[in-house]
Amino acid sequence: MEILSKIFEYPFVLRAVITGVLLCCCAALLGVNLVLKRYSMLGDGLSHVSFGAAAIALAFGFAPLQFSIPIVIIAAFLLLRINGNGKIKGDAAISIVSTSALAIGITVANLTTGMNTDISNYMFGSILALGTEDVVYSVIISVLVIALYIMFYNKIFAVSFDEKFAASSGINVKFYNGLSAVLTAVTVVVGMRIMGALLISSIITFPVLSAMRVTKKYRSTVILSVIISVVAFLIGIILSFSFDIPAGAAVVLTNLAIFIILNCFS
DSSP states (O other), rough: OOHHHHHHHHHHHHHHHHHHHHHHHHHHHHHHHHTTTTHHHHHHHHHHHHHHHHHHHHHOOHHHHHHHHHHHHHHHHHHHHHHHHHSHHHEEEEEEEEHHHHHHHHHHHHHHSSSSHHHHHHHOOOGGGGHHHHHHHHHHHHHHHHHHHHHHHHHHHHOOOOOOHHHTTOOOOOHHHHHHHHHHHHHHHHHHHHOOTTTHHHHHHHHHHHHHOOOHHHHHHHHHHHHHHHHHHHHHHHHHHHHHHOOHHHHHHHHHHHHHHHHHHH
């Protein structure tokens, strides 16, 4: 309790907690769909694209968040299109798009401002770098993501398990796949600031895999994934503050510990 009281004395920690909890809720909700469809690496691919876009934005003096969101959404649709054309599938499509975007961003950064502190913060994450504007954007986007997920829950559930059956039931599969991709893209962009491009995909997959060790029901998996994600984030923040380690790394290690423990007892 003493540690918690000290932590919340700092405004930057409070901003990180608000942003992180909302981010974890969004990531866990979307992660269930991605993991079930064996497309969990989409988050990793989009995080690389997001970093590339942020690096370009910083190099030319644009607002990174506003610049990155449309770029990453376009990349998400591009990945869906490439994956659906039958020539390039899943992980190969993600690898092509993500590494290309990352290489472009790093090249532009090195030719202009160089790999400075701001760019490093987007690669590795930094709770110290979070400003009030980041929190506002995070709240707005997170509420939108959660609201849309709840609104289309039944459709997303159907598409997650069996696309052919969903299509035969009159559900527009392409629309809901696109919606999931857009929501994932937006969540990745927002989360990159606190978790870093290299670690953001972990909070999409780890909580879901941990939850699936406990329950096999879809609704229970969704709820438990959110709980695990939020708890792991809060513990990670405490560990980060207590031992002076990066917040993103602390959150990932906490998720890893939870996953290992649940695997041992399941």
